[in-house]
Amino acid sequence: MALECLIGIKFDDFVLIATDMSHIQSIMVQKSDDDKIHKLSSHLVMAVAGEAGDTTQFAEYIAKNIQLYKMRNGYELHPSSAVHFTRHTLSTHLRSREPYFVNLLMGGYNPAINKSELYYMDYLAASVPVNYYAFGYGGMFTLSIMDQDYHSNMTREAGYELLKKCIGEVKRRFIINLPKFRVRIISKEGISDMPTIIAEGEAA
Structure with missing residues (x-):
């Protein structure tokens, strides 16, 4: 749903993912504490927006299969490999009678090569590695800010201020x-929460 807002920014040593916490149905706000960021592994998260039932079911399916891979092989999928699996799953269902109408950001850190990664994927299973991206109508207002102020070597504090x-x-x-926006950081230390951002500012 374009009314939702997902923001992801990749820096040299970490990735920041922020999502709004509102669950909107038609003209009603049904929840104000929704968690749209799903943990897939110790160094990988997926922020999902779209149809309410599809987002939960798809995120759980991907997370469980990535955990199953770790149990069978003894190691976790790297972020790029998890993205390929997710894209394959999305494209397979797209050609079935039960497609998933979800758009997502996948952000992670690859400890093997000490590299942060961020990918955007839409409901048609088109996937692109990006330095930053914002999904939804909110992207119309935020992409130009990131175009102007983004630097890959920003500190965690500076990156958080850019999100704010x-x-x-x-x-x-x-x-x-x-x-309200929930914020999580993914780095070599793993996944951790950052303070919730309360949107400030008056309408123009």
Whole structure:
């Protein structure tokens, strides 16, 4: 659903993923504490937006299969390999009678080569590695900010401030109220939560 907002930014040593926490159905907000960031492995997350039932079912299916791979082989899939598996699953269902209508960001860190990775994938299973991306109408207001202010060598604090700037712009410019954003960081230490961003700013 384009009313949702997913933001991902890749830096040299880590990836930041932020998602709004609102579960919107038609004209109603049904939840204000929704978690749209799903942990797939110790160094990989997937932020999912789309049809309510599809997002949960698809995320759980991918997460369980990645965990099954680790149990069978004794090691985890690297982020790029997990992306290929996810894309294959999405494209296979696209050609069936039960397609998944989901758009997602996959962010992770590959400890084997000390590299952070971020991928965008749409419901047609088109996948692109990116330095930053924003899904939904919020992307119309935030991509230009990241074009201007993004640097791959930014610190965690600077990256977090860049996210706050983007979310503040969404608050000012977007007619839909998305007051809170959940933020997670993925680095060589693993996955951890950062403080929730409360959108600030008055409408223009």
